[in-house]
Structures are given as structure tokens and as C-alpha cells.
Amino acid sequence: MYHASKSDFKTRLQTWLPKLVLSPSLAMVLIFVYGFILFTVYLSFTDSRILPSYGWVGWENYNKLWRLSHWEISLKNLGIYASLYIAICTAIGLTLAIFLDQKIRGEGILRPIYLYPMALSFIVTGTAWKWFLDPGIGLEHTMHLWGWESFEFGWIKDRNLAIYTLVLAAVWQSSGFVMAMFLAGLRGIDSEIMKAAQIDGASNWNLYRRIVIPLLRPAFLSAFVILAHLAIKSYDLVIALTGGGPGRATELPATFMYSYTFTRNQMGIGASSAVIMLMTIAAIMVPYLYAELREKK
Amino acid sequence: MSSVQTQSVQTGRIARTFIYLFLLLMALFYLLPFFIMVVNSVKPLSEITGGNMMALPEVFTIEPWLAAWSTAQVGVEPTGLRPYFWNSIKMVVPAVAISTVLGAINGYILTKWRFKYDTILFGLMLFSCFIPFQIVLIPMARILGILGLSGSTYGLILVHVVYGIGFSTLYFRNYYAAFPTELVRAAQIDGAGFFQIFYRILMPSSGPITVVCVIWQFTNIWNDFLFGASFASGSGAPMTVALNNLVQSSTGVKEYNVHFAGAILAALPTLLVYIVAGRYFVRGLMAGSVKG
Numbered sequence: 001m002y003h004a005s006k007s008d009f010k011t012r013l014q015t016w017l018p019k020l021v022l023s024p025s026l027a028m029v030l031i032f033v034y035g036f037i038l039f040t041v042y043l044s045f046t047d048s049r050i051l052p053s054y055g056w057v058g059w060e061n062y063n064k065l066w067r068l069s070h071w072e073i074s075l076k077n078l079g080i081y082a083s084l085y086i087a088i089c090t091a092i093g094l095t096l097a098i099f100l101d102q103k104i105r106g107e108g109i110l111r112p113i114y115l116y117p118m119a120l121s122f123i124v125t126g127t128a129w130k131w132f133l134d135p136g137i138g139l140e141h142t143m144h145l146w147g148w149e150s151f152e153f154g155w156i157k158d159r160n161l162a163i164y165t166l167v168l169a170a171v172w173q174s175s176g177f178v179m180a181m182f183l184a185g186l187r188g189i190d191s192e193i194m195k196a197a198q199i200d201g202a203s204n205w206n207l208y209r210r211i212v213i214p215l216l217r218p219a220f221l222s223a224f225v226i227l228a229h230l231a232i233k234s235y236d237l238v239i240a241l242t243g244g245g246p247g248r249a250t251e252l253p254a255t256f257m258y259s260y261t262f263t264r265n266q267m268g269i270g271a272s273s274a275v276i277m278l279m280t281i282a283a284i285m286v287p288y289l290y291a292e293l294r295e296k297k
Numbered sequence: 298m299s300s301v302q303t304q305s306v307q308t309g310r311i312a313r314t315f316i317y318l319f320l321l322l323m324a325l326f327y328l329l330p331f332f333i334m335v336v337n338s339v340k341p342l343s344e345i346t347g348g349n350m351m352a353l354p355e356v357f358t359i360e361p362w363l364a365a366w367s368t369a370q371v372g373v374e375p376t377g378l379r380p381y382f383w384n385s386i387k388m389v390v391p392a393v394a395i396s397t398v399l400g401a402i403n404g405y406i407l408t409k410w411r412f413k414y415d416t417i418l419f420g421l422m423l424f425s426c427f428i429p430f431q432i433v434l435i436p437m438a439r440i441l442g443i444l445g446l447s448g449s450t451y452g453l454i455l456v457h458v459v460y461g462i463g464f465s466t467l468y469f470r471n472y473y474a475a476f477p478t479e480l481v482r483a484a485q486i487d488g489a490g491f492f493q494i495f496y497r498i499l500m501p502s503s504g505p506i507t508v509v510c511v512i513w514q515f516t517n518i519w520n521d522f523l524f525g526a527s528f529a530s531g532s533g534a535p536m537t538v539a540l541n542n543l544v545q546s547s548t549g550v551k552e553y554n555v556h557f558a559g560a561i562l563a564a565l566p567t568l569l570v571y572i573v574a575g576r577y578f579v580r581g582l583m584a585g586s587v588k589g
Binding site: 014017018019021022024025026028029030032033034035036037039040043052092095096099100102104110112113114115116117118119120121122123124125127128129130131132137138139141142145146172176177180181184204229232233235236239240243253254257258261262267270271273274275277278281282285286289290293 | 308312313316317319320323324326327328329330331333334345346348349350351399402403406407410412416418419420421422423424425427428429430431432433434435436437439458459460462463466490491492516519520522523526527537540541544545553556557560561563564567568570571572575578579582583
């Protein structure tokens, strides 16, 4: 960048300055993210209870964790919740995007309506839905007042169905966002390709199934990655909507980790569950980010 | 989302009717919960428990709003949400400002002063956006305790700056990557220094991405619950935590109308930002998902 002969103090400072200015941020990330990760990993192998303690116990916490029915339930719930959340958000998002892309009058009004829940806190979403789903005052009650006496919608109080209310509220919150991602993808498709296919006489259905949807693959991938990591991190919504109940019907790993670490004083087990959450997210995010960063080179 | 001239697909009349119907129904689905919250936040409690949630208020009252703001029982104190609202403001403003400035400088360095391993460093920063924060809760609680910051707004500012840098760096890096490097080189030859180039050349054209970044950080930090609940659950709690305490408090009659008014109060700042600058909000979402 510089003439080698001009190696006076100022020039040398200029070459070091960028690294110097970057270093505080980098130090923060290295300590508060990666240092902390290592610390939590270390704790997961110790006998920590209320406070961190450093007695090494090997894999004991992990063994205990996998034998806990509470953890098993959390994982099973996450499986149901994450797969439905991802599938439904993708389906709704894609449908809305394709429909909105048909030169719809009022698109400018509809689009922000689909997307605004994304600006809300999960606590707000949870509060709104909790009440809406409450059989005593919410939807069920309203239907009764409207004369549909036999209408029943008590999922939120039902151990077997409460997990689906979580899906409902989460889909409400994020499906508009997926719509926006697909819409951006659709708008990026070369219109020549569409024209050519139409001239070839492809029906709308085939046009989308054979040509448009395959072209949206990057958007599908991004949507999957974003939704999957949001699902694994879901905590606020559970707290606001169901508090993990009824019973343990809506416990997720994130709530499990919190309650074992901070209220049940089993920090070692809490740490090991956090490590497993991290590994799961890393398994999804690292290949994705790696590919994204490579592509740009 | 620039609406470029797109090739429109030919659709029949019935198909179009169906499409409009579906789109309107979905709009209803997204609007309903919020509509219900608003309507019921201006009803007296008796109308909620005894009446229909869809009905417009028979007696209009702003009493629930006043209660939510200044007299409702939050935790043990009958303070309303007001002090917590200010807590959130005091947390959000510095945290957004600091993380945005750092992100801008980092983005500038990572694109215009490339050095060995810079992509790896950026990758490390980027991954930090996506970690489940449970993995840092325990050590963070310890560190905040040691620094004497637990339970305070300053502690939360620190936390949000640290975990916000990844995204702000991502925004500015992607934005500056498209900025012509020749301009930077030319300025260098003219003798401009590191900071001069940033102030004079990059900053003047950074308006849009700064708006995107500020909106994203503001929304994320304002809406955060996990860190707030973990590190500042007492009188230093942010709005989301206070709202949850208000709604979950088990003592006395559940004042739903007050809860709704509170929920809307908690949603108002981010919602306002979204209404005023929705375009930038969407751009931020996209940049956070589709890199580049």
C-alpha cells in the first residue's frame, strides 16, 4: 500500500492503525463469546451447583442429562415445535410471496401487515396469544357468545396440544418475515426465464413448480437456517405464552437450561444442556456461514 | 425490496379472486391479535370478563392505560411500567449508538484494509450473532457480578454491545464491500489517513446502512428478554421483563385490560420505528439472513 522507503513513524502507524482499532471489538468477541463458551463447556464437566465450582466430574452431567425425562421432553417438544414452525412458516411465506407477486392491488398495504409482528417482542406476542387462546375469555368464549355452543378450543390448557399453540404464535410472528425473503427472491428472478417458459406453454402450476421454486433454493436455505436457529433459541415466547406448562408440555431446551441453572441450582447440568444447544446450532450455522463467506471471495 | 419490472403471470378470474381472498384472510390473521389487544385495552374489566372480545367497547376508558403506565403492580411495587420504560430507553440508546459506531469502523477495516485472516476474524464475529445465548449466561452473570454491574442498566448496555457487534459489523461490511475501493486508494495517495478516509469518504455515504443498523439493533435490544431477565430482574429491569412480571403476577384479580395496555406500551417504540421506517427494517432483516 505504501512506498517502502517512506517507513517513518506516521506511515507505520497508518499500517498498524486498522488492526489497532479493530482489536477492542475483536477482544470483546473473543472473551465474551468464545472465552465464555469455553468456560461454559468447562463448567459442564464440573460439579457446579448454585455457583460455579471446579471439581472435575467428567461426563457425569451429560450422563445425568440424557437420563432426565425433563430433558427428553424438552427435546421431543423442540422436535415437534421446530419442524412444524419451519414447515408452516415456509409454506405460508412462500404462498404469500407468490400470491403477492401477481401484481396485486394494495400490495403496499398488505406487505407491512404481514410483517409487523416481526417488530414485536415475543413477550408481547405471547401475552396477546395467551389471552386469545384462553378458553375462558378468548376465542372459545367468543364463539359461544356468537351462538356456536359446542365450539371447543382449549389447546393451551391441554398437555397434548399446548405445544401447538406455541407453533401458532411463533408462526404468526415470523411467517411474514419468510414471505419477505421469498418475495425478494422472486423479484430477483430474471423475467426472461419466466417469459420463455410461458411462451413454451407451461401452465402456472408447472411454471412455479418446475422453474420458479427451484430458482428460489437460496431463499429456502436462508429461511431454513434462520428459522431453525430461532426455534432452538426460543425462550421468551414459551415464558410469556405457557410458562413451560401445563406440566412440562411446552418445555424447550432453552427453558430447561434456565430452570436447571438458575432455579434448580444444577449449574453443571444446565451448562451441559447449553453446550448441546450450541452444538446443534453450530451444526446448522457453521456450514451455512462457511459457504456464504466462501462464495463472496 | 425494489419492485423491479417483473413478468406478470397470467391468472384467470377465479384464481385471482381466490388469491385476493387468501391474502385478505391472512391479513386478518395477522391483524386480529393486535386489534383485540387494542380494543380490550380501552374497556373496563367487567366488559372483558363478561363480554365478547371482538366487541368494540361500550364504555370507553383510558383508565387501563394510566394504570399500566403509572400505578399497576409490577413485581412488588405499584409503580406501573413507567420506570421500566425509562430503563429500556437508558439501555437502548447507548447500546445502539456504541454497537453501530463499532460496527461501522469494523466494517470499514474488514473491507478496505484487508489483512491476513480477516475473513476468519469476520467469521468468528458473524457466528457470535447466532449462538444460543444460554451458552454465555453463566459466565456473564459472574463477570457482571465481579464488575459490580449486575442488576444495572450499564451491565445490560455492555451485554448488548458485545452481542450486537456481530450484526452491526455484518451490515457495514456488506455495505462497504460494494463501495469503490479505488476512491479509498486515491485518497491514500493524496495523503489521507485512516480516520480521514473514514470520515470524509465512507461516512457521507453511509446514511442508509446506518438507518438499517440502528433499526435492527434498536428492535433487537428493546425486545430482548433473556438478558434482561437474567441480569436485571429487579428495579433495573427493562420493559419486556417488567411487562412479563405485570402479566404473570398472580396476586389479586387479573386485570386483562391493564395487561393489554402494558403490552401495547412495550410494543409501541419498535412498532413506531417499523411504521416510520419499515423499508429499512425489511432491508435489515434481509441483510441479516441473506448475506451479501
